[in-house]
Amino acid sequence: MRFRTLSVIFLAVPALLGQPQPSNFLPAAADTATATQLASPIAPPGKQDLSPEMRGDIFMARKMYREAAETYQQMPASMPVTWNKVGIAYHQMSQLNLARKFYERSVKLNPEYAEAINNLGTVAYAQKNYRRATNYYKKALVYAPASASMHSNLGTAYFARKKYELAAASYQAALNLDPNVFENRGSQGTVLQERSVEERAKFHYELAKLYGKSGQMDRAMQYLRKALEEGLTERNKIAADEAFQALRDNPEFQALLKTEFRAL
Numbered sequence: 001m002r003f004r005t006l007s008v009i010f011l012a013v014p015a016l017l018g019q020p021q022p023s024n025f026l027p028a029a030a031d032t033a034t035a036t037q038l039a040s041p042i043a044p045p046g047k048q049d050l051s052p053e054m055r056g057d058i059f060m061a062r063k064m065y066r067e068a069a070e071t072y073q074q075m076p077a078s079m080p081v082t083w084n085k086v087g088i089a090y091h092q093m094s095q096l097n098l099a100r101k102f103y104e105r106s107v108k109l110n111p112e113y114a115e116a117i118n119n120l121g122t123v124a125y126a127q128k129n130y131r132r133a134t135n136y137y138k139k140a141l142v143y144a145p146a147s148a149s150m151h152s153n154l155g156t157a158y159f160a161r162k163k164y165e166l167a168a169a170s171y172q173a174a175l176n177l178d179p180n181v182f183e184n185r186g187s188q189g190t191v192l193q194e195r196s197v198e199e200r201a202k203f204h205y206e207l208a209k210l211y212g213k214s215g216q217m218d219r220a221m222q223y224l225r226k227a228l229e230e231g232l233t234e235r236n237k238i239a240a241d242e243a244f245q246a247l248r249d250n251p252e253f254q255a256l257l258k259t260e261f262r263a264l
Helices: 033-041 050-060 066-070 080-092 096-109 114-126 130-143 148-158 164-177 200-213 216-229 242-247 251-258
Strands: 006-009 024-027 191-194
Touching: 050 066, 050 080, 066 080, 080 096, 080 114, 080 191, 096 114, 114 130, 114 148, 114 191, 130 148, 130 242, 148 164, 148 191, 164 200, 200 242, 216 251
Parallel strands: 006 024
Antiparallel strands: 006 191, 024 191
């Protein structure tokens, strides 16, 4: 079974099951102007005082992806962000080949456009080409080393390849940059964040350890519970794990370790 989640940051960790779909990606942070517009009552998409980009973002928020793709194409053709956003709209419709086409068009306009390079990685990941996805994410990070979402994506690609130490290092880098990187949700933006993994229990256990090491004990407990509910096989190692040292005397933590869960 595959655990899936996608953020548009058009970029952490929901729980859908099935084959990897582009809808597992979430857009990361929306542009400030767009975020302000979306925070207020949504204006009719046809209003003339809204730019094509803002109208497209509103369509994306409404999950009207085809309308968003058509609206984004009214933006200047010379702007890399235009074709990246068009790609994201098609990505959310599971039209991966079209999405890749527009991401590539975006990168052709700007070979250092990290967001579109990252999004090419999400296409490769959805097609289970994890090595290629890894390469795209590493390339994107050359141009955007402070992107928590891209570090998270790289970690997920390593995780899919069972390179758990490299995955943990990438996840830690993401968490250092943004303490909420695995909790963020969104529907607008320019960066896709992959949230789909096959080994759900192990994935959630790794997140629990990351949160434990960073002192976010509530989240550590939250993800530890998820891991146990999903059939974690390493539960005998939990009490001795240094990541949970601060929780060892916590009655809730002790009770959690004694609880028998029926695997989901």
